[in-house]
Amino acid sequence: MTSTMRTLTVLGIETSCDETAAALVRRAPDGMGRILADVVRSQAGEHAPFGGVVPEIAARAHVAVLDRVIGEALAEAGLRFHQLDAVAATAGPGLIGGLLVGLTTAKAIAFAHALPLIAVNHLEGHALTVRLTDGARFPYLLVLVSGGHTQTLGVTGVGRYERIGTTLDDALGEAFDKTAKLIGLGYPGGPEVERRAAEGNPARFDFPRPMIGADNAHFSFSGLKTALRRQAEKLAPLSDTDIADLCASFQAAAVEVVGDRVERAIALWRARVGGRAGRTLVVAGGVAANRALAARLGEIAAAAGFDLLVPPAGLCTDNGAMIAWAGAERLALGLVDDLAAEARARWPLDPAAPVAAGAGVKA
Ligand code: KG4
Ligand code: ZN
Numbered sequence: 001m002t003s004t005m006r007t008l009t010v011l012g013i014e015t016s017c018d019e020t021a022a023a024l025v026r027r028a029p030d031g032m033g034r035i036l037a038d039v040v041r042s043q044a045g046e047h048a049p050f051g052g053v054v055p056e057i058a059a060r061a062h063v064a065v066l067d068r069v070i071g072e073a074l075a076e077a078g079l080r081f082h083q084l085d086a087v088a089a090t091a092g093p094g095l096i097g098g099l100l101v102g103l104t105t106a107k108a109i110a111f112a113h114a115l116p117l118i119a120v121n122h123l124e125g126h127a128l129t130v131r132l133t134d135g136a137r138f139p140y141l142l143v144l145v146s147g148g149h150t151q152t153l154g155v156t157g158v159g160r161y162e163r164i165g166t167t168l169d170d171a172l173g174e175a176f177d178k179t180a181k182l183i184g185l186g187y188p189g190g191p192e193v194e195r196r197a198a199e200g201n202p203a204r205f206d207f208p209r210p211m212i213g214a215d216n217a218h219f220s221f222s223g224l225k226t227a228l229r230r231q232a233e234k235l236a237p238l239s240d241t242d243i244a245d246l247c248a249s250f251q252a253a254a255v256e257v258v259g260d261r262v263e264r265a266i267a268l269w270r271a272r273v274g275g276r277a278g279r280t281l282v283v284a285g286g287v288a289a290n291r292a293l294a295a296r297l298g299e300i301a302a303a304a305g306f307d308l309l310v311p312p313a314g315l316c317t318d319n320g321a322m323i324a325w326a327g328a329e330r331l332a333l334g335l336v337d338d339l340a341a342e343a344r345a346r347w348p349l350d351p352a353a354p355v356a357a358g359a360g361v362k363a
Contacts, residue, residue, distance in 0.1 A: 005029045008085045012324025015062045015102030016094025016122045018043040018053045022073040023320030027328035033132040037076035038321045051181040059097030081113040088327025091119035092344030099343035118327040119341035125322035126284040132325040133311045139278035146285030147173035152265035163353035164265045165217030173287045175221040193247045200248030207253040217265040259296045281306040289313040
């Protein structure tokens, strides 16, 4: 694949979950990127009463605001549609109603303005963000931790992902969100659990650390969640101190599990590809915003002789810039889609990866 020598300006649209987002990104011929505008409208307030994302509400809310969000992004960048080189939208994985809203809007723009369309995998957006923010070079080992996904992947190029480990049950962000819900904190739970954990005693409750020491690099969080629920029920009604200690003890267990699994992933990745493993550990996805996790992964990276790269928090959680950037990277390689591109609720980054044992695994 040859890379283009043109500067590329791409509109990116993200509607796979509960953020309606649009951004404009520019990619220089040398591969460096710049964000020209980045507008994110969170629907969190609309889902909060339900303690999680309600797909029907999400789809309707995307329809209501997407046009305006795109207009704001263009205005912020001082650009009009005819000045773009392509339009990119998340085509999966995610909630199908929201995906259809974003992808159909992108198709309409592409058709009306004769622009190439790029149907982006949301996970590829997270995976490539660090090339936009830090100019990271391939290869790197990616720790992808979000509300829907928990995986480690070897990344050797655009569109080239080898899954090393995945979760056998809940995603890490989901475990944070369920913890928050169980103890009466708001949605999304991750940031609130982290805030409360900072005031709590991580040693008060000895929660299980599932999978630690296991031969593979897979993750599991459901046993941890069950232990937390039992403890919360035993203590009810919960004092502020109980809540802080539960959060701190949960976070300590979760961070220890992820740390152990990532150490294992580094070893497996090195054993698999040797010199092609690189020396960079990248953390991406919403939970990468968690400072306790980033600190532990920093220690693990250093011990393995790796550099740790974590995009800024606003680019770890869902946003349009990551979709625009993945679109620009694909466009530079001539990888465009046609207007028949379909939205896909499931879309693994490494379709060839074997199903993990015992898994109700998410793609
Ligand atoms: O990547 P993202 O915005 O959406 C998905 O693609 O899933 O990730 C959202 C997830 C939520 O589960 C949220 O609770 C979690 O990331 N999260 C955090 C933190 N900030 C966001 N989890 C732990 N600590 C945080 N500071
Ligand atoms: Zn995401």
